[in-house]
Amino acid sequence: MAPLIRWLTAALLLVCATQAVGDSIEIRDFDTPVMKERYRDLTGSMRCPLCENQAINDSDAPISGDMRDRVYMLLQDGQSDTEIINHMVDRFGEYILYNPRLENRTYLLWGIPLALLLAGALLVVLIVRARRSASSASLSAEERARLDALINRKRSP
Amino acid sequence: MKRRLLLFLPLIAFLGLAAFFYYRLGMDPSYRDSALIAREFPAFSTSTLDDPNRTVDESLLEGEVTLVNVWGEWCPACKQEMPQLLDLEDRGIRMVGVNYRDTRDKAHQFLDEFGDPFEVNIFDPEGDLGFDLGVYGAPETFLVDADGVIRYHHTGYIAPEDVRDVIVPEVEKWRR
Numbered sequence: 001m002a003p004l005i006r007w008l009t010a011a012l013l014l015v016c017a018t019q020a021v022g023d024s025i026e027i028r029d030f031d032t033p034v035m036k037e038r039y040r041d042l043t044g045s046m047r048c049p050l051c052e053n054q055a056i057n058d059s060d061a062p063i064s065g066d067m068r069d070r071v072y073m074l075l076q077d078g079q080s081d082t083e084i085i086n087h088m089v090d091r092f093g094e095y096i097l098y099n100p101r102l103e104n105r106t107y108l109l110w111g112i113p114l115a116l117l118l119a120g121a122l123l124v125v126l127i128v129r130a131r132r133s134a135s136s137a138s139l140s141a142e143e144r145a146r147l148d149a150l151i152n153r154k155r156s157p
Numbered sequence: 158m159k160r161r162l163l164l165f166l167p168l169i170a171f172l173g174l175a176a177f178f179y180y181r182l183g184m185d186p187s188y189r190d191s192a193l194i195a196r197e198f199p200a201f202s203t204s205t206l207d208d209p210n211r212t213v214d215e216s217l218l219e220g221e222v223t224l225v226n227v228w229g230e231w232c233p234a235c236k237q238e239m240p241q242l243l244d245l246e247d248r249g250i251r252m253v254g255v256n257y258r259d260t261r262d263k264a265h266q267f268l269d270e271f272g273d274p275f276e277v278n279i280f281d282p283e284g285d286l287g288f289d290l291g292v293y294g295a296p297e298t299f300l301v302d303a304d305g306v307i308r309y310h311h312t313g314y315i316a317p318e319d320v321r322d323v324i325v326p327e328v329e330k331w332r333r
Contacts, residue, residue: 049293052187062258063293066284091291093192 026065028072035075042071042084046096055098067092191310192291198225198305199289206256206264206278213279218253218301222332224324225299226275227255227287230263232295234314239271241315246274250328254278257287257295298324302331 030036043057048064056064056071067088074084088096100106139147193199202214218225226242228235246252254275256264259282268275281287290299293312300309309327311319 049291061293066288070288089192091192091289092293093189093291095189 043068045098049092193307198301201286204280206280219305221251223251223253223301225253227257227292227295227297229257229259229295230267235296238296238314241320242274243272255281257281258284300327
C-alpha cells in the first residue's frame with residue numbers, strides 16, 4: 001500500500017510541476033543585469049488594461065503577455081524608459097500608469113497630499129504658539145499667588 | 158460662537174467626502190477614454206482575410222465614415238454582436254473588420270455561420286494592429302471619419318440598444 005501511495009504522490013507532484021512551468025514561466029535573455037532590472041521595473045509599473053488592478057508582470061491576461069513582449073522588444077531595441085512608457089501610453093492611455101505623470105490633469109492629484117501636509121504643519125505651529133502664550137502670560141500676580149496658595153494647601157494635608 | 162462653528166469643520170469635510178465617494182460608487186470603474194480619439198488610424202500593411210496576396214493599408218479607411226470592428230472566432234461576445242453589426246450594415250454604414258489573433262479557416266467558418274457585414278477584413282493573426290489600436294479584448298469597435306481619424310471607440314459588445322442610441326448618432330455626427 002505504502003509504495004503505491006508514494007508512487008501516486010510523486011506522479012501528482014510531477015503533473016503539478018510541469019503544469020506550473022507551462023503556465024507561467026517566460027524565459028527572457030538580457031544582455032546586462034541593468035536591463036533585467038529595467039524590464040522588471042517597467043513591467044511592474046504598468047497596469048493591465050483588462051484586469052483593473054494587476055501589473056502586467058503579474059497578470060495572465062493575453063494583453064499583458066503582449067505588453068511584456070513589447071517592453072522586452074523595445075528594451076532590446078535600445079529605447080529609453082521614457083520612450084517605452086510613451087509607446088504604451090500612446091496606445092493604452094494614461095490608465096496603465098500606476099504613477100500618473102505630472103501634468104495639467106494631475107496637478108490636483110499630486111498637489112493635495114502636499115497641501116494637506118503643509119496645512120497640518122501650519123495648524124501644529126498655530127496650536128503650539130497659542131498654548132505657549134496662554135500658559136506663560138495669562139496669570140496676573142494676584143492670580144499666581146492664589147494658585148500657589150491652593151497648590152501648597154493640597155500638598156500639606 | 159465663532160469657535161463653536163469651527164468644531165463643525167470635520168463634520169463638513171466628512172460629509173463632503175462621503176457625498177463625493179457615493180457619487181463615484183455609481184460609476185463604471187472600467188470606463189475610460191480611449192487614448193486614440195482624434196488621432197489618425199495607426200499605419201498598417203497586411204493581407205486581407207479573403208486573399209493572402211492582397212495587401213491593404215490605412216488608406217483603406219479614407220473617403221467615407223467607417224466602423225472598424227475587431228473580432229475573432231474565439232470571442233463569444235463577437236457572436237452575440239453579429240446581428241447588431243449586420244443591422245448597422247443594413248443602415249448603410251461601411252463596415253471593415255479586423256480579424257484579431259485568429260486563423261483564416263476559423264475566421265471563415267465564423268463568417269459562414271454568423272453572417273458577414275464586412276466590406277473587407279484586415280487579417281491580424283499576431284495582433285500587431287490590435288496592439289497599435291490599444292485593443293485589450295475583443296470585440297472593440299472604432300469609428301473612423303472620412304479623413305482616417307478615429308472619432309469614437311466602443312470597448313466591448315455593442316448591445317441592440319447601443320445601435321440606435323450610440324452608434325448611429327455617432328456615425329451621423331461625423332458624416333457631416
